[in-house]
Amino acid sequence: MQMLNSATSRYFKARMGQYLYTGDVQYFLAHEVRNYYPNPYGEKFNPAKLAVSDSFTGRVACDGNYNLVLDGEFGEDFSQIAYWRYNIPVFEGQCIDMYLEYEKTGDVEIKLRLFQFYYGSIGDIKQVWEFDEEQLQDVFRIDNESDQGPVFVSILARGxxxxxxISLHDRHSRRGHGFFLPGGERLVSSKGEEVFVYFEKGDMKPPLAVYFSGYRTQEGFEGYYMMRGFGCPFILVTDPRSEGGAFYLGDSEFEQMITDYVTDKLDELGLTKDELVLSGASMGPSVRSTMAQSFHHMHCFLQSHLPTWEM
Known part of the structure; x- marks a missing residue:
């Protein structure tokens, strides 16, 4: 492997590049390039889009638009207990990352069953996926290598x-190369609450700028081109919970995940807490003030060059 000169090495490090050997180029072009598409997309199906099966005779309750609670007997064998009214469009060659937010008590067990129909058909099944509780603890993936077709999702339960x-999330997948953006990371608490982060080293000089996305019903990061335009290292943070986000607030574990991530990147860059800028729009400023308390004596010394936007 040819050694990089100092300028190229610094740029390679700043862009977090990876070596691609000559023999891997054709494989990369044939199988990996498709995962580096523009315009990432994610959405959630909230409980208002759920229908409860007629066979369920227990109690049904809603907490606003946050969740749907089913309480009672689900039977000894798995059967459909609820389903989403709207299908998910999945195109040829597309991969979808999915995640189900839910909680349960008693001896209830669940499965998720997905049917893909042939495009233009209302009943001809193309393929079926089924995921048990162990698989539902993490993001699960459906990969559609052949013709497009809508996907119908239902929940099976027993006990x-x-x-x-709470919510079913579906996001266009990069097949392990990051969430939303290449290199995007998913942080998740022991309660299953998610927050997504993206880090870019820029010129590796201070400050480290952190931008918290505002209210978004479409899941994903915001402010990428704006932050990249400043040239300095930056972190994007987005909260996919509730409707449009939950203001980055949660229990101590959830909030500490975000603080720890920022601290790790400061350490990686060799920067101090005085070389940190927190910014955001809409619901972003709420977490800015909360996090500032975690970084004692924080000095946003480039405020005039990297202002805080509030709405």
């Missing part, structure tokens, strides 16, 4: 107790 269905 006795309560099932709290």
């Amino acid at each position: 006795t107790g309560s099932l709290n269905i």
